Every structure is written in structure tokens, then in C-alpha cells.
Amino acid sequence: MAKKILSTGVDDQGNPLAGGAPDPHWRIVLGPPGFHAKRAVVLSNPPNTYFASNGSRWIWLDSAGTAGETSVPYVFRLEFELSRSGYCATVLNVSEWGVDNNGSVLLNGQPTGKSLGGNAQTNFTSPSSFKLKSGFLPGRNTLDFVVVNSGGPAGLNVHFSATEKLRDDIPTVHRVLRGGTAAFAMKRVEKPNEGCAHSDVTIPLPANFELNSPATAAITVEVVNLDDAEQPRLPTSSWGPLECPSPVYRFMTQVLGLYQNSPGCPWNVMVRVWGHDHALPSDDRSVESRDRAAWPPNSGVVVVVDSGGGRDDKCDIA
Numbered sequence: 001m002a003k004k005i006l007s008t009g010v011d012d013q014g015n016p017l018a019g020g021a022p023d024p025h026w027r028i029v030l031g032p033p034g035f036h037a038k039r040a041v042v043l044s045n046p047p048n049t050y051f052a053s054n055g056s057r058w059i060w061l062d063s064a065g066t067a068g069e070t071s072v073p074y075v076f077r078l079e080f081e082l083s084r085s086g087y088c089a090t091v092l093n094v095s096e097w098g099v100d101n102n103g104s105v106l107l108n109g110q111p112t113g114k115s116l117g118g119n120a121q122t123n124f125t126s127p128s129s130f131k132l133k134s135g136f137l138p139g140r141n142t143l144d145f146v147v148v149n150s151g152g153p154a155g156l157n158v159h160f161s162a163t164e165k166l167r168d169d170i171p172t173v174h175r176v177l178r179g180g181t182a183a184f185a186m187k188r189v190e191k192p193n194e195g196c197a198h199s200d201v202t203i204p205l206p207a208n209f210e211l212n213s214p215a216t217a218a219i220t221v222e223v224v225n226l227d228d229a230e231q232p233r234l235p236t237s238s239w240g241p242l243e244c245p246s247p248v249y250r251f252m253t254q255v256l257g258l259y260q261n262s263p264g265c266p267w268n269v270m271v272r273v274w275g276h277d278h279a280l281p282s283d284d285r286s287v288e289s290r291d292r293a294a295w296p297p298n299s300g301v302v303v304v305v306d307s308g309g310g311r312d313d314k315c316d317i318a
Contacts, residue, residue: 005080005092005143007159009042009057016056019044020063028061029144030075031068040076040156047153051127053096056159065100065153076145076156084138092136092143096127096159099147103156106144107135119150127159183209186302189223189273198274200256203303205267212307214258214267220304221253221271253301269303 006025009017017023022039029037040059047065050058061067061074068074082090092107097116101123104115114130116123147156183205190199211217256270 005160006078007053007056008040008059008076008157010055014055016054017042019057023059025078026059027077028074029077030073032072035074043155046155047100049121050100050124050155050157051096051098053127053157053159056096056157058155058157060155065155068149068154070149070151073146073148076147078143078158080141080143081139082136082141087136087138087141090133090136092132093161094130094132094158095161096129096157097145098124098127098157099145100124100153100155101148101150103145103147105130105132106142106146107132108137108142109144110135124155124157127157182307183267183305184302185269186224186300189299189301198272200270200272201301203269203271203301205269205303205305207266209267209305210307211258211267211305217258218306219255219258219269221255222302222304223253223273224300224302258305267305269305271301271303273299273301 004012004014006012006014008026009021009023011017011024019042021042023042024039026040027037028035028040038061041061041063043058043060043065044063046058058065059076094114099116101119102115102117103123104117105112112130112132112135114132116128145156145158147154185203185205187201187203189201252274254272256272258267258269260267
């Protein structure tokens with residue numbers, strides 16, 4: 001199993017293999033009845049209509065791209081490992097991929113919604129791209145490309161760019177409210193561990209934020225969806241305990257503490273977030289009884305802390 005996520009037709013260092021070489025990382029694991037799993041093979045002479053990639057090669061069942069049956073799906077699989085500490089934040093960036101003729105993508109056996117179909121010529125003449133931001137597991141992962149050849153030569157080409165990480169800490173901003181200064185901060189929230197329905201997150205406030213009266217500080221918490229492509233829009237303050245970023249996912253939040261690690265250090269807000277897929281329960285125990293909470297793959301928490309000198313319910317912090 002690969003420790004790294006490697007493109008089609010490359011060696012352990014990511015260097016392109018020669019035509020006719022077996023691919024050490026990609027295997028064909030499923031085919032028609034009687035098919036036996038085997039290594040994919042780099043095409044020796046891909047048709048000149050196939051797009052070329054500097055960091056990957058076209059592969060198929062044989063070096064000529066002519067083996068196998070038409071109109072029958074073959075599953076090309078890459079296995080790779082992700083660490084327990086980092087799998088939740090992985091973004092898999094497929095910068096180029098193509099197939100002759102049609103293909104769809106599964107991650108750990110689940111459809112990703114990524115596909116090239118319709119026997120379109122552009123499926124292999126021009127590269128396509130996509131990103132996967134969720135569905136990963138700690139340890140072993142499988143990425144499957146289900147490929148169907150409609151006739152003539154066939155091939156699959158998948159080129160990964162560097163694996164990315166989802167946005168974590170978003171730069172904090174300040175806004176002067178009526179009667180005081182408010183600090184805004186955002187941080188990504190990890191999915192709860194197995195058997196736990198909540199996740200705790202500590203969100204540091206800006207170092208130059210002065211908290212005039214901690215005992216009377218007003219703290220607002222809102223759960224939002226992060227977008228790794230650009231800085232998320234900070235939502236309008238609502239001062240409410242519950243926010244619903246979509247009808248599918250609902251959250252309940254609780255501020256556990258407002259503290260400094262030592263005098264003179266920046267303030268931190270500790271927040272507990274529950275996620276679940278139905279109406280809010282009447283008490284915490286019924287939330288905790290769930291085996292696993294429903295949780296969007298890329299959630300973040302925004303905190304708004306009024307320094308204690310005033311509060312403005314209508315403040316738009318977007």
C-alpha cells in the first residue's frame with residue numbers, strides 16, 4: 001500500500017515509467033466474470049488523440065490498450081494511507097484525469113459524484129480535474145476509477161498534484177462596536193471521535209484584543225461551512241445558541257470557557273459543538289447516546305467576543 005498518493009504510470013518517486021512497464025501502485029481489481037486482479041500496465045504508444053501529462057502516464061490492462069471486453073466496467077484501484085491525526089483535513093487534488101471512454105470515481109467504496117461519461121471525445125482529448133475533501137479514513141484508503149471502454153483503444157490517466165489541507169485557522173479581524181471592541185475568530189472543527197457526539201475546539205483570539213471585563217463579555221458562537229478555495233465569509237452575528245448552515249446538518253454549541261494560559265497572554269475561547277441529523281434533543285444525555293453524530297466534512301466555528309464595553313445585536317461582521 002502506498003504511503004504517498006501516486007499518479008498513474010509512475011514509480012515510487014513519481015517519475016514516469018516506460019511504456020509496457022507494470023504500474024506498481026495501480027491494480028485492476030474487478031472486471032467481467034472470471035477476471036483475476038492484476039497490475040495495470042503503462043501504454044506503449046497511446047493514440048495521438050490522448051492528452052499528454054508530464055506527471056502521469058496512460059494505463060490499461062495491456063500495453064496496447066486493446067485487451068479486455070467492451071461495455072464492461074473494469075475497476076482501477078489505488079490504495080494509500082493517511083495518518084489518524086491528518087485524515088480529516090485531507091484534500092485530494094486530481095489536477096488532470098481522462099478516460100477512454102467513460103469513468104466514475106469511488107472513495108472507500110462510496111460514490112464521489114465525479115465522472116466522465118457520454119462517450120465524449122473530450123473525456124480523453126482534454127484533461128478534467130476535481131477535488132475530494134471528505135470520505136477519507138485513518139489508515140488504509142481506496143480510490144477506485146470504474147472505467148468502461150465502448151470500443152477501440154482504451155486507457156486511464158490520473159495525475160495528482162500535491163495533497164492539500166483544509167483551511168484551519170482563518171486570519172482574525174477586528175471591528176469597533178458601539179461602546180467597545182469585538183474580536184472575531186474562526187477555526188475548523190474536527191469530526192467527533194467514535195462513540196462521541198460532540199467535538200471541543202479552542203479558538204485563540206487576536207493577541208492585541210483587550211478584554212475589558214471578562215465577567216460581562218458577550219460571546220456569540222456560530223457554526224459555518226468552510227471553503228478551502230477562499231476565505232469564508234464571516235456570518236452576521238445572531239447571538240443565538242443554535243445555527244443551521246444547511247437543512248441537513250444541525251448543531252448545538254456551548255461555550256465552555258474564556259481563559260488565558262497566563263497573565264498577559266492572548267485570550268482563548270473553548271467551545272463544545274454537537275452535531276446531529278434530527279431535531280434538537282431535550283437534554284445532553286440524549287445527544288451523547290448517539291453512536292456517531294452527523295457532521296459535514298468541512299465545518300468551522302466563528303466566535304464573536306465583545307470586550308464588555310457594549311453589544312450591538314445588529315452588527316454585520318461579514
